Amino acid sequence: MRLIPNQSPHKEPVNMETKSLKDVFDKVFTEIHQVRESVTPTLTPKEVGRILTVSTGIANVSGLPTVGFDELIKFPGDLFGIAFNVDEKEIGTVLLGEYSHLHAGDQVERTRRVMDVAVGEELLGRVIDPLGRPLDNKGPIVSSKRLPIERPSPAIMDRAPVTVPLQTGVKVIDALIPIGRGQRELILGDRQTGKTAIAIDTILNQRNFNVLCVYCAIGQRASAVARAVANLRERGAMDYTIVVVTEGNDPSGLIYITPYAATSIAEYFMESGRDVLIVYDDLTNHARAYRELSLLLRRPPGREAYPGDIFYIHSRLLERSTHLLKEFGGGSLTALPIIETEAQNISAYIPTNLISITDGQIYLSPSLFELGVLPAVDVGKSVSRVGGKAQLAAYREVAGDLKLAYSQFEELETFTRFGAKLDENTRRLIEHGRRIRALLKQPHNSPVPVPDQIVILVALNAKLFDNVPLDKMVEAENSLRKALPDIPEDVRERFKGDKELSDKDRETILNIARKALEPYQPKPESESKPEAKTEENAESETQTEDKSESEAKTEEKVAKSETQTKGKPETETKTEEKPEFGTRTEEK
Numbered sequence: 411m412r413l414i415p416n417q418s419p420h421k422e423p424v425n426m427e428t429k430s431l432k433d434v435f436d437k438v439f440t441e442i443h444q445v446r447e448s449v450t451p452t453l454t455p456k457e458v459g460r461i462l463t464v465s466t467g468i469a470n471v472s473g474l475p476t477v478g479f480d481e482l483i484k485f486p487g488d489l490f491g492i493a494f495n496v497d498e499k500e501i502g503t504v505l506l507g508e509y510s511h512l513h514a515g516d517q518v519e520r521t522r523r524v525m526d527v528a529v530g531e532e533l534l535g536r537v538i539d540p541l542g543r544p545l546d547n548k549g550p551i552v553s554s555k556r557l558p559i560e561r562p563s564p565a566i567m568d569r570a571p572v573t574v575p576l577q578t579g580v581k582v583i584d585a586l587i588p589i590g591r592g593q594r595e596l597i598l599g600d601r602q603t604g605k606t607a608i609a610i611d612t613i614l615n616q617r618n619f620n621v622l623c624v625y626c627a628i629g630q631r632a633s634a635v636a637r638a639v640a641n642l643r644e645r646g647a648m649d650y651t652i653v654v655v656t657e658g659n660d661p662s663g664l665i666y667i668t669p670y671a672a673t674s675i676a677e678y679f680m681e682s683g684r685d686v687l688i689v690y691d692d693l694t695n696h697a698r699a700y701r702e703l704s705l706l707l708r709r710p711p712g713r714e715a716y717p718g719d720i721f722y723i724h725s726r727l728l729e730r731s732t733h734l735l736k737e738f739g740g741g742s743l744t745a746l747p748i749i750e751t752e753a754q755n756i757s758a759y760i761p762t763n764l765i766s767i768t769d770g771q772i773y774l775s776p777s778l779f780e781l782g783v784l785p786a787v788d789v790g791k792s793v794s795r796v797g798g799k800a801q802l803a804a805y806r807e808v809a810g811d812l813k814l815a816y817s818q819f820e821e822l823e824t825f826t827r828f829g830a831k832l833d834e835n836t837r838r839l840i841e842h843g844r845r846i847r848a849l850l851k852q853p854h855n856s857p858v859p860v861p862d863q864i865v866i867l868v869a870l871n872a873k874l875f876d877n878v879p880l881d882k883m884v885e886a887e888n889s890l891r892k893a894l895p896d897i898p899e900d901v902r903e904r905f906k907g908d909k910e911l912s913d914k915d916r917e918t919i920l921n922i923a924r925k926a927l928e929p930y931q932p933k934p935e936s937e938s939k940p941e942a943k944t945e946e947n948a949e950s951e952t953q954t955e956d957k958s959e960s961e962a963k964t965e966e967k968v969a970k971s972e973t974q975t976k977g978k979p980e981t982e983t984k985t986e987e988k989p990e991f992g993t994r995t996e997e998k
């Protein structure tokens with residue numbers, strides 16, 4: 411083994427200048443002094459307090475006398491809370507996350523800011539919680555823009571009337587309970603009646619309408635949210651959708667802020683001139699979370715143990731949906747809040763509050779659901795207060811007659827259950843009503859495009875389906891939809907306009923419809939008794955010979971209901987006709 415001497419490549423000349431230790435220290439101290447002189451220290455006061463008590467989702471804090479209402483308070487372990495009850499000595503805070511590590515006596519800090527959330531294009535296609543944290547394993551969300559979750563609603567003078575329809579793709583809604591962009595339409599019904607299905611179908615249908623969507627799941631079952639997200643993803647709807655989620659087991663504080671955070675995310679797009687749809691699924695869970703927080707904060711309970719400001723928390727949320735004037739970008743935010751009723755009680759506290767805040771409601775009836783009439787929309791109890799003005803002209807033309815015919819049918823249908831003999835006119839009304847109901851049925855996840863809907867409705871109104879056997883209705887409808895390309899392009903273009911269809915256009919459509927439906931019409935020999943093919947012939951066959959007393963009464967009722975409905979707004983008609991059910995049953 412050979413030892414190699416350690417050679418240095420550069421030999422520095424030795425600095426021969428000798429410095430005393432004092433000189434070195436003097437130089438260093440002068441430099442330190444200069445640096446210290448250049449910095450002007452400022453005092454930043456930090457208000458700190460202490461936790462007094464921690465209970466389910468709530469912490470009471472002392473030592474923060476100047477904290478503001480709704481201000482964020484920082485707790486140990488990166489946990490934040492919102493100051494809800496502000497008192498000179500004690501602050502009641504709502505905790506926004508896991509709080510099991512908190513102890514009485516822990517230090518808390520003021521942040522001097524309110525709760526805000528990340529907003530922007532980066533959020534599209536993402537599933538997040540109301541604090542903006544991703545839940546979809548797609549990495550962190552990088553967005554430079556943030557908006558407070560609680561924002562004032564647009565001023566009255568900044569709002570434009572609702573003029574553009576929001577097509578849901580659900581025939582019964584687009585035809586009879588139309589929704590406009592910027593409208594708030596409540597969806598309510600008992601559990602498992604298809605409320606979420608309607609909202610999801612509406613989101614799916616926005617693919618071709620350039621409407622961005624925010625699906626806000628509030629305190630939902632994780633499995634239901636996973637199903638909804640998978641459904642949206644499978645059908646390509648996540649490209650234009652943001653999902654904001656809190657699960658049922660999340661802290662009530664987090665559930666409470668969910669719809670406000672989701673609305674700020676949606677408002678960002680509305681303010682940049684886009685059309686946005688937001689679904690709140692559902693506000694019953696939101697109201698319950700707020701009730702829980704209020705009771706724990708010892709606020710006095712009111713009706714159904716809800717606090718006194720429960721109406722205000724929902725109206726301040728829904729007032730943020732609107733259609734802005736052109737000067738403010740012309741964007742719109744359409745809200746579809748969902749509410750669950752108990753035992754069909756739509757006059758419970760929360761449903762009535764929301765009915766009065768919104769611009770109409772879609773009521774889903776469990777009885778219709780059980781009968782297989784899906785979507786189970788009860789047309790009689792549903793109403794759209796502003797959407798009618800925004801409806802496409804081609805729909806408007808048929809919607810009035812359709813609604814009248816359908817409401818008459820609903821009344822007469824109850825009547826026929828008693829086995830009454832019916833005159834020809836009543837029988838026809840019932841047959842027509844049954845065809846309307848059959849055509850308004852629609853499976854989940856299959857929104858129907860506007861041209862298809864218009865052609866179906868025009869043919870239905872012209873009674874082209876009336877002789878089609880009920881069990882062949884789906885086939886007949888599909889055959890009609892297949893014939894759609896036969897309609898000239900210019901006529902189809904006019905479907906989208908705000909002018910009604912001309913007689914010529916209608917005739918063109920009807921000719922094509924007649925041809926498409928021909929195979930489903932009864933054969934010539936059976937034409938004399940078309941009712942033999944339909945389901946209710948037992949009730950309606952022999953009625954022309956001798957008019958019994960009950961027949962006379964039926965006619966009288968039909969005539970009466972006709973006179974009542976004519977010249978009245980469509981929505982009023984339904985509610986006024988309702989009491990007649992009772993009368994009729996008594997007569998029977």
Ligand SMILES: Nc1ncnc2c1ncn2[C@@H]1O[C@H](COP(=O)(O)OP(=O)(O)OP(=O)(O)O)[C@@H](O)[C@H]1O
Pocket residue numbers: 599600601602603604605606607608750784785852853854
């Ligand atoms: N038009 C439809 N055709 C067929 N099935 C439907 C239709 N609409 C809803 N359903 C079915 O009804 C069931 C309940 O629907 P959905 O979950 O939307 O109801 P919900 O009222 O939102 O329920 P929840 O009360 O749990 O929130 C689902 O299984 C759904 O697939």
